[in-house]
Amino acid sequence: MEILGTTLRICVEDLESSVAFYERLAGTPALRFERGGVSVAAVGCFLLMSGPERELEVLRKVSATIAVRDVDEAKDALTASGAQVLAGPVGTPAGRNLIALHPDGSVFEYVDRQAAETA
Numbered sequence: 549m550e551i552l553g554t555t556l557r558i559c560v561e562d563l564e565s566s567v568a569f570y571e572r573l574a575g576t577p578a579l580r581f582e583r584g585g586v587s588v589a590a591v592g593c594f595l596l597m598s599g600p601e602r603e604l605e606v607l608r609k610v611s612a613t614i615a616v617r618d619v620d621e622a623k624d625a626l627t628a629s630g631a632q633v634l635a636g637p638v639g640t641p642a643g644r645n646l647i648a649l650h651p652d653g654s655v656f657e658y659v660d661r662q663a664a665e666t667a
Contacts, residue, residue, distance in 0.1 A: 549625035555595045555613035557657075563587050563598035570594050581641045590642075610647065613657040619644045622658045626650075 560566040567578045567589045574592030581588050586599035586607065597607055616622045619637040626648045627633060634655070636646030643661040650656065 550617045552615040619660045
């Protein structure tokens, strides 16, 4: 599995003021989308999320998002190494993802751009 990078996941109360700060910090505009009642803004290596507390409570359990070349390859490597796939792979607005529980109890999201490249 080739890891291409990581994204820091941040749950925020006020998405608009947070987006403005992170756009200035990263020097890049936000890519925005909605998912499951949660407003999301991707700004550089930051993924800002705002929405209902019950949705954010679940999202806070995921430590980080890890970009990989291929989610299916990541799934195979993760399960072969003792991780448990909790959800996915499924399509997202930016590609495909899965959620995995590592043997140490850490939870990570793995994402690729496969759907975006083939669309």
